Amino acid sequence: MNKKTVNHRSLSIIAGISYLIIFFSAVFANFFVIASIQNEPLVTLQENQLMVRLGIMAFLLTVVFDVVVAWALQKLYHDHVLSSLSTYFRLMHAAIMGVSVYAIVECLSLSSEVEIIKHIDTFNTIWLIGLFFFGFHLILLGQILKRPLLISIFLIIAGCMYIIDTGAHFLLSDYKKYSSIFILLVAIPSVxxxxxxxxxxLAKKDRIK
Known part of the structure; x- marks a missing residue:
């Protein structure tokens, strides 16, 4: 096993672990913290402020490791013509996500349910815009990977669904009527x-080509 192969293996592990950190951090921050704020704004911010602060840190972790994943994947597939473009789209997504977290930070000093929900809606809208660019990253990543074919297909489908879902949010005045359908269409292929x-x-042992 030569040095270049070891380097590729290390980059694969870094990307894989970073992906898992992103996944679990985002699940906690979105489905526990944001969901709790939306259901009980004042109670959550007054009685569970530590959880909210941990949620903010969890979102920031997703941003940090999004950049790490972008870097690792670019190094792994630097020879591919689409690699740099894919990396730029992911970095745009990470930057927009980082900005969106400020809306949650502002909630810590609010005492009005209306204002809290307004800030959470702002966070969700900015986050949604970030996912639009993330969709293009996934489509390009699916083209770059090529194998395993099934993973590439799911990544491309997920990318398309992210783009379609963001577009639907802004184009459909009655989006909420179809939101549960769109959530499934995005969640299933992306997860x-x-x-x-x-x-x-994480499991791959030979050099990625």
Whole structure:
């Protein structure tokens, strides 16, 4: 095993672990913290402020490791013509996510439910815009990977769904009527594709070509 192969293996492990950190951090921050604030704004911020602060840190962790994943994947596939473009889209996504977290920080000093929900809506809108660019990253990543074919297909589908979902938010005045359908269309391919990619990166032993 030569030095270059070892380097590729190290980058694969870094990308895989970073993906898992992103996944679990985002699940905690979105489905526990944000969901709690939306259901009980004042109670959450007054009685569970530590959880909210941990949620903020969890979101920041997703931003940090998003950059790490972008870097690792660019190094792994630097020879591919689409690699740099894919990296730029992911970095745009990370930057927008980082900005969106400020809206949650502002909630810590608010005492009005209306204002809190307004800030959370602002966070969700900015986050949604970030996912639009993330969708292009996934489509390009699916083209770059090529194999395993099934993972590439799920990544491309997930990317398309992110773009379609963001567009639907802004184009459909009655989006809420179809929100549960869109959530499933985004969640299923993205969870399968990205988790499968993380596991594949961690399990793969030979050099990625």
């Amino acid at each position: 399968i594709g990205e988790m499968a990619l993380a596991i594949w990166l």
